[in-house]
Every structure is written in C-alpha cells, then in structure tokens.
Amino acid sequence: MKKIVVLTGAGISAESGIQTFRDADGLWEGHDVMEVASPIGFEKNPKLVLDFYNQRRKQLLAVQPNRAHIALAELEKQFPLAIITQNIDDLHERAGSTNVVHLHGELLKVRSTKISRIGAPIILDWRKDLKLGDKCINGHQLRPHIVWFGEAVPLFDKAIEITQEADILIIVGTSMQVYPAASLINYAKPSAEIYFIDPKPNISQRDFNNLTIIPETAVNGMPKLVELLNK
Structure with a gap:
C-alpha cells in the first residue's frame, strides 16, 4: 500500500x-513578529509574549x-x-x-525555559493562560512550546x-x-x-x-x- x-x-x-502567521505588512496580530516570536523578544518583554500566546490559545480553543x-x-x-x-x-x-x-511546536503545550539534567526541557500540556510565575517542577519559568525565530x-x-x-x-x-x-x-x-x-x-x-x-x-x-x- x-x-x-x-x-x-x-x-x-x-x-x-x-489567523495566518504573518499579514502582508509583516505583522502578526498587530505585532512585529520579532517581539512575540523570538528569544530576544521574550527576554525583553516576557509578559507581552505570554499574553500574546494566551490570546492565540483562546482563539484556537474557540474554532473547529x-x-x-x-x-x-x-x-x-x-x-x-x-x-x-x-x-x-x-x-x-x-x-x-x-x-x-x-x-x-504546539500552542497547547508549554515547556521550561531551561533544560533539565538529562538535556531536554520539561514539556507540559497547557490549555489555560500562562503567566509570569508559572514554573516547572525544577523552578524554571514556563514558556510557550513554540519554535521561535533564531531557534x-x-x-x-x-x-x-x-x-x-x-x-x-x-x-x-x-x-x-x-x-x-x-x-x-x-x-x-x-x-x-x-x-x-x-x-x-x-x-x-x-x-x-x-x-x-x-x-x-x-x-x-x-x-x-x-x-x-x-x-
């Protein structure tokens, strides 16, 4: 077969x-993609990035x-x-x-910002908002399980x-x-x-x-x- x-x-x-990833003007939902889809953007303004993906997650859960x-x-x-x-x-x-x-990557998953001792990040299923202060069992901040630009x-x-x-x-x-x-x-x-x-x-x-x-x-x-x- x-x-x-x-x-x-x-x-x-x-x-x-x-919504498609990037509009004709290069913006994603009104944001420069490097602000919300890059390690530098996350380091600069993690709250903005987390809020951005929280909105994408809500949108996803509302469609079929x-x-x-x-x-x-x-x-x-x-x-x-x-x-x-x-x-x-x-x-x-x-x-x-x-x-x-x-x-x-997957929008309904999150991962630790630092890898574990075995050399892999902790990955978790996640359907609610992700906020600053949400950490993995090792105490590291969680981030969207998304492959960002530069990764x-x-x-x-x-x-x-x-x-x-x-x-x-x-x-x-x-x-x-x-x-x-x-x-x-x-x-x-x-x-x-x-x-x-x-x-x-x-x-x-x-x-x-x-x-x-x-x-x-x-x-x-x-x-x-x-x-x-x-x-």
Whole structure:
C-alpha cells in the first residue's frame, strides 16, 4: 500500500478562523513578529509574549477543524499517512489524524525555559493562560512550546526521514516559502507522486516530476483529492 505524507501550513487552518502567521505588512496580530516570536523578544518583554500566546490559545480553543482537516483524517483510514505541519494548532488531531509532526511546536503545550539534567526541557500540556510565575517542577519559568525565530527546528531531521518514505506527497495550505520546511519537497524520492493544493500556485509542472496542481483552497481541494486517490 502506498505511503502518504502531507505537508500542511497556515492556509489549512485559516479556513477554520485561525489567523495566518504573518499579514502582508509583516505583522502578526498587530505585532512585529520579532517581539512575540523570538528569544530576544521574550527576554525583553516576557509578559507581552505570554499574553500574546494566551490570546492565540483562546482563539484556537474557540474554532473547529474544517473539511480539509477531516478529509485528511478520513484518508488515514485508507492509507498509511503522516502529516508534517508548520501549524502550532491541534486541528489535525481534533479531526482524527493520529500521526502528526509539529515542526514549529504546539500552542497547547508549554515547556521550561531551561533544560533539565538529562538535556531536554520539561514539556507540559497547557490549555489555560500562562503567566509570569508559572514554573516547572525544577523552578524554571514556563514558556510557550513554540519554535521561535533564531531557534533550531528539533523535529526537522525526523520530517526529512518521513518525507523520504512517501510514495505520495501532498502539499496543502502552504506556499512553501518558509524554510527549512519549504525544502522538504526536495527530499521526496523521484518516483513520488506530488499533489500541490493552492488557489494561487507558485510552482508549475515543470518544477517537479509527477506533479499535479489543484488550484483550490484547502477546504475545496482536499476532499477532491481524497476522492481521486480513493478511485
């Protein structure tokens, strides 16, 4: 049976009402991204950063998965399927997907600001507001479990390994402009079938072997692709 790997980005969650990461003016919810998505920003004004992610967390808990998320969960019932997402929400999981790699972290988790003696941060599930003074069992302030600008992407090597195994690679909700995630397509094996769902695709059939472009939004394009793959 063919193995499917799906690369998803902000576009798939935007149709559930989640704000995309960056507006056209480079701001995220009115903030310079370096103020709220960098270690320097957190060091400079931790309260602002914590308040910012508290609002994002509340927004996430108020929305639901859309037809694109549900279509991917349905596809997992037919094929071995892994999702590699740039999104920090849990909409894939809520839709029913069970094999999801979050490259940029998870909004409903927090971690200690300092690593433990075994060389790894303490990571906790977290659905309420995170405040200054909220600490891990070792007494260190907790922070959002998000990969900020200037930080390594710890699951990227795992994402490469998963992508290399794909017989079918689906790209949906991402323009493939944010690195290192955008480079994952280059790790697909030459024989892999590639499906790119985007209303304004910035790649063409000339760019990759076995590429099929579906010029639709995630909500409209993903159910069509599921129907095609199940024929």
